[in-house]
Amino acid sequence: MVDLAVKEDVPLLLSSARLSRSYRAERTFKNLTLACALFVAAMFVGIIWSLFDGAWPAIRAFGVGFLFTEAWNPVTERFGALAPIYGTLMTSLIAMLTSVPIGIGIAIFLTELCPRGLRRPIGVAVELLAGIPSIIYGIWGLFVLAPILQQGLMPFLIATFDGVPVLSSLFAGPPYGIGIFTAGLILAIMTLPFVAAITRDVFETVPPVLKEAAYGLGATVWEVQWNVVLPYARSGVVGGVMLALGRALGETMAVTFVIGNAHRISSSLLAPGTTISAAIANEFTEAFGELYTASLVELGLILFFVTFLVLAAAQYMLYQLERRAGGRT
Amino acid sequence: MNRGRYLRRRIRSGIFLGLSVGATLFGLGWLGVILGTLLYEGFSGIDLAMFTESTPPPGAMGGLLNAIFGSLMMGTIAVAVGTPIGLLAGTYLAEYGRYTRLAFFLRFVNDILLSAPSIVLGLFIYDVMVLPMGHFSAFAGAAALTVIVIPVVVRTTENMLLLIPNTLREAAIALGATRSHVIRRVTWRAAQAGIVTGALLAVARISGETAPLLFTSLNNQFWSVNPNEPMASLPVAIFQMAMSPYEDWHRLAWSGALLITMAVLALSITARVLESPQERR
Numbered sequence: 136m137v138d139l140a141v142k143e144d145v146p147l148l149l150s151s152a153r154l155s156r157s158y159r160a161e162r163t164f165k166n167l168t169l170a171c172a173l174f175v176a177a178m179f180v181g182i183i184w185s186l187f188d189g190a191w192p193a194i195r196a197f198g199v200g201f202l203f204t205e206a207w208n209p210v211t212e213r214f215g216a217l218a219p220i221y222g223t224l225m226t227s228l229i230a231m232l233t234s235v236p237i238g239i240g241i242a243i244f245l246t247e248l249c250p251r252g253l254r255r256p257i258g259v260a261v262e263l264l265a266g267i268p269s270i271i272y273g274i275w276g277l278f279v280l281a282p283i284l285q286q287g288l289m290p291f292l293i294a295t296f297d298g299v300p301v302l303s304s305l306f307a308g309p310p311y312g313i314g315i316f317t318a319g320l321i322l323a324i325m326t327l328p329f330v331a332a333i334t335r336d337v338f339e340t341v342p343p344v345l346k347e348a349a350y351g352l353g354a355t356v357w358e359v360q361w362n363v364v365l366p367y368a369r370s371g372v373v374g375g376v377m378l379a380l381g382r383a384l385g386e387t388m389a390v391t392f393v394i395g396n397a398h399r400i401s402s403s404l405l406a407p408g409t410t411i412s413a414a415i416a417n418e419f420t421e422a423f424g425e426l427y428t429a430s431l432v433e434l435g436l437i438l439f440f441v442t443f444l445v446l447a448a449a450q451y452m453l454y455q456l457e458r459r460a461g462g463r464t
Numbered sequence: 465m466n467r468g469r470y471l472r473r474r475i476r477s478g479i480f481l482g483l484s485v486g487a488t489l490f491g492l493g494w495l496g497v498i499l500g501t502l503l504y505e506g507f508s509g510i511d512l513a514m515f516t517e518s519t520p521p522p523g524a525m526g527g528l529l530n531a532i533f534g535s536l537m538m539g540t541i542a543v544a545v546g547t548p549i550g551l552l553a554g555t556y557l558a559e560y561g562r563y564t565r566l567a568f569f570l571r572f573v574n575d576i577l578l579s580a581p582s583i584v585l586g587l588f589i590y591d592v593m594v595l596p597m598g599h600f601s602a603f604a605g606a607a608a609l610t611v612i613v614i615p616v617v618v619r620t621t622e623n624m625l626l627l628i629p630n631t632l633r634e635a636a637i638a639l640g641a642t643r644s645h646v647i648r649r650v651t652w653r654a655a656q657a658g659i660v661t662g663a664l665l666a667v668a669r670i671s672g673e674t675a676p677l678l679f680t681s682l683n684n685q686f687w688s689v690n691p692n693e694p695m696a697s698l699p700v701a702i703f704q705m706a707m708s709p710y711e712d713w714h715r716l717a718w719s720g721a722l723l724i725t726m727a728v729l730a731l732s733i734t735a736r737v738l739e740s741p742q743e744r745r
Contacts, residue, residue: 157642164644168556171549172570175618178611179573182584185591240487248481257492259736264495266732267725268672270699274706274721275498278505278714324498327491355477378579385581387675388699392706412583412675419587419679435587439580446576 186439189432192425201433207398209423214430216437218398222315222408223438226390227383229319229404230326235376238330243360245331246338258335265328273392276321277313281393284320285312289405307403316404317393318413325389326379333375337368337456374452381446385438387412411438499725506722509715518687519701525712528720530687531701537689538602538681538697539670542609547663550617554662557618558625559647571622578615585611586676594680602695605681609670616666624658625651661735668731672724674699698724 187194193201197214204215245258289310296302341364349359365372395407396417409417411434422428513527520526553570561567589608594600628651636646652659682694683704702720705713 161642161644164647165556165560168552168560171552172556172561172567174549175553175574175577175614176570178614179577181592182580182588185588186584189587189591237487237491240484241491243481243484244488248485257488260492263729263732266668266728268674268699268728270672270674270702271502271721271725272498274702274717275501277706278718279498279501324494328495331491355473357477357480358473360480381579385579385583387581387583388703391703412581415583415587416675416678419590420682432587432591435584439584442579442581443576446579447572450572450575 182439186432186436190429190436193429193433196426197430201430202437205398205400209427212424212426214426216411216430216434218400219409219411219414219434220437221400222318222394222410223384223412223441225315225404225408226319226322226394226410227380229316230322230383231376231380233320233323234327234330234379238327238379239334239372241327241331242334242338245335246364247356247360258332261328261335262332265332269325269386269389272321272325272389276317276389277392280321281312281317284317285310289316293405304402305404308401308406310405311395311407313393313395314404314406315394315401315408318390318408318410319404321389321393322383322386325386326383329382330376330379333378334368334372337371337375338364340371340456341367368456370452371456374449374456377445377449377452381442381449384445385412385442387416391416411435502718502722502725505715505718507719509719510722514716514719519685519696519705520713520716521685522708522710526716528698528701528716528723530684531696531698531720532723533687533689534602534605534681534684534695535671535698537691538606538609538677538695539667541603541606541691542613542670543663543667545606546610546613546666547617550614550662550666551621551659553614554618554621555625555647555652558622559643559651574615574618577611578619581675582612582673583675583678586678586680589676589680600680600682600694602681602691602693605677605695605697606691608676608680609673612670612673612676613666616669617662620662620665621655621659624655624662627658628654657738661739664731664735664738668728668735671727671731672699674703678703 193214197204201214201216202220203217204213205217206213206215207218208214241261245254245261249257289306289312292306293308293310296306345363345367346359349363354362390410391413394409394413396409396413397407398409398414401408415431415435419428419431422431513525514529515527515532516529517525517527518530519528553574557567557571557574561570586608589604589611593604593607597604632650632654633646636650637643641649677697677700681697681700683700684694684696688695698720702717702724705717705720708714
């Protein structure tokens with residue numbers, strides 16, 4: 136009976152009408168998925184195009200000088216990106232200098248020292264914290280961290296470094312509580328779980344045999360971390376740090392609350408400043424005139440360009456690590 | 465063996481490991497303090513009015529009803545539009561494209577979009593939707609969120625599909641199933657939990673997004689269900705109230721922040737639970 140059924144079915148299945156219908160359905164489905172995949176590329180191209188389009192009046196008016204001008208005057212329509220660029224780089228630098236060593240410390244703790252039972256809970260907690268929206272960090276920075284800094288840490292820093300050559304100008308002026316330094320700290324706290332989670336993942340790709348061999352030779356725990364794990368995981372850690380840097384550079388809400396939005400470059404880290412994203416967030420809806428809006432869009436273009444470079448480098452580093460990990464197993 | 469030297473190495477090791485324990489305590493401590501403050505400040509402001517009244521005019525009390533509704537509405541539209549596109553695109557990368565140059569390029573572009581500054585995505589939507597339409601609208605806000613949803617879904621879908629063993633596909637093909645049949649009936653089904661995880665993660669990601677909404681959906685102090693008009697959203701409402709000089713508004717902002725954090729944590733935990741039987745690395 137079974138045989139008969141098959142015999143009846145086969146010619147039907149191969150009938151040319153049915154076959155071509157099936158082919159057509161196949162092609163349609165494949166093309167549909169391809170179209171959606173290309174849509175992703177279209178968004179990317181669209182972003183770049185729209186930013187160029189929107190920024191064009193400013194690019195034409197100010198040229199390359201836009202990048203090196205500190206002035207930001209809506210009334211006289213003189214705009215320059217130097218202050219926001221400086222603020223963006225400086226806050227990200229402070230953030231990375233703080234969060235990378237601490238993040239690596241957490242990763243070492245999680246992969247090497249942590250009791251087995253605690254490893255998963257702490258790891259999961261770190262990953263969950265990495266997903267908390269940045270506005271939460273921003274509101275906390277404004278209401279909690281800024282007053283603490285204003286009353287405690289900032290006067291202390293100003294008093295301590297008073298008279299020390301370079302440091303006295305870095306930590307000078309009245310303690311506003313908000314400013315480049317505060318924004319950098321908030322970014323550090325925000326990127327910390329991200330750095331820790333990625334570094335831990337990278338450390339876990341280190342083959343145990345390597346570590347065991349080093350222990351076998353009599354190396355201490357720290358020597359194994361420093362001489363075996365870190366060199367092996369270097370490209371991955373650098374990639375992860377760049378990914379975090381990409382986030383810090385483009386972060387808007389955590390920074391906007393506490394940066395002070397002042398378009399000037401002060402030698403003091405404690406002074407209010409601005410970043411590219413904070414300037415756009417604060418001023419875009421209130422911008423009057425074509426040139427003002429275009430200048431803000433050009434800031435966005437610069438930000439996109441810089442984060443693109445950083446993220447592309449991060450992708451490359453992580454890809455290298457992946458290929459190596461894949462090649463060894 | 466040189467005892468003194470060995471001892472020095474041991475001490476050095478101990479110091480650095482102590483520092484790493486310290487780093488963990490320090491780092492997690494800060495994060496604990498943030499969550500603690502959030503709980504403390506947020507809970508005191510949560511009451512019935514928060515869920516039944518709209519955002520207040522300056523100096524008055526009110527709730528967050530319109531903002532909560534706006535967030536839900538724009539989030540729903542974004543996920544409804546973004547998930548199918550992301551799912552199909554991820555399917556192309558994992559099933560058809562896999563090792564082609566095009567797929568390699570698309571993967572790269574997608575990963576860039578995944579971490580691109582969200583405020584720039586807002587500028588993009590402002591240019592392609594708000595300007596042509598001539599006004600801010602919830603549609604534009606939803607579109608900006610869609611741009612964020614798609615890369616998240618693409619990435620998780622592709623990752624999940626790649627975890628499905630090839631033998632499963634081969635078995636189905638050997639039985640005479642066509643390629644699209646295999647994808648829809650075998651691989652998608654096997655990766656179901658992972659795909660849902662991707663959608664949940666995307667929702668978690670957009671529920672706190674503020675920057676792209678600032679100049680797409682703007683804000684609206686009043687109750688509005690018309691997606692063609694400016695609409696309030698929780699994050700933007702929090703931003704405006706926190707920046708205001710009114711003490712009452714600050715309390716409302718804290719409560720809203722607590723609400724968002726709870727939602728995000730619940731979503732991430734659900735996603736994690738769903739994912740766990742599939743992926744155990």
